[in-house]
Amino acid sequence: MSSELATATPAIRRRFPPVAELAICSLALVVIGGILLASYAPRRPPLGGPAALAVISAALLLTSAYLLSRLQMFAWERFFLVFRWALLAYVISAGMIGFAFIHDHTRGAPLALLVVMLVIFALDVPLTIAFTVARYSSPPHSAD
């Protein structure tokens, strides 16, 4: 997309790669993995299914981040502004969920897997929010 075209096209019609869609799929997978882990509490859960979901979820998140990083005509300043604050909020949320599991004596591999899932969760949501905000914002050089 050329600079002139991006500036002239209304924000609502601009086309972007499926960054938010991939992040939402990634979020859905960690939520399913979290449900699998939580459904076994207080017993030790089997880790195969949740671990596979976490790996696919991480791959989707990385793909989403890669597609995002290739965007040129994008309101990066606004993206990072929103991302920072949303990240703070969701790190607190994830920290609280992690605290609850640690309090309930989750240890070892299940805890490690849970932490990985919480990290993905804490990145997925801010990424989706910040991308949704920034995609409708004008490119930095245009009149806003």
Place this chain on the structure above:
Amino acid sequence: MTDTGRVQAGNVAAAPGPPPSAQIQVVPLRGLPVVAAVVVFVIVSIAGNWLWALTFCHVVGGALWTAIDLFVGLIIGPILGRLSIPARAEFAARFMPKMVLLMPTLVLMTLAAGFQLALKEGNLAPASPNHAWLIVSYCVVGVMAVIALGVLEPANIAVLVEMRKSRPDGAVIAVLMRRFLYTAGITGLMQVATLIIMTRVATQ
């Protein structure tokens, strides 16, 4: 909302109703201490295994979450969908910042306390008659969480950021508001399932 396609850029800015864009706060700062207090209260309740406080957080948080979701999704949403774009924008400018803080706090409070209660009361044990119901409730909450965190909340925040611009784009606001209202309606309907599950759990 058939008028979406006819909305032109600048409609919202031209409307007399909404507050000036600079006055729209995406996150109402005055609410942050309240949120912090609630989060600390939930953490202390979990850490101290404080049964009354956990029950309080789960019942109060869950009641507010369910009621607000149902009210917004099934009552406010359809009314809002029939309002003019300027009226919708004026309502959204005052309503949505409150939702940005309120809903995540209620969800966190309800789920964290509820999980602890389920463990303490033995409802998560495989032999418990409530075990299957709780797993179903996790699934319902999981679907609601993905919709709320992946679609509803980004739309909510994007609307507010758009409204803060010197020249808000009416078409963008209309599309995002439609997304907000549809997803609020879906989560509202799913709360009916939560009500059925939770009343079953409480009476078994």
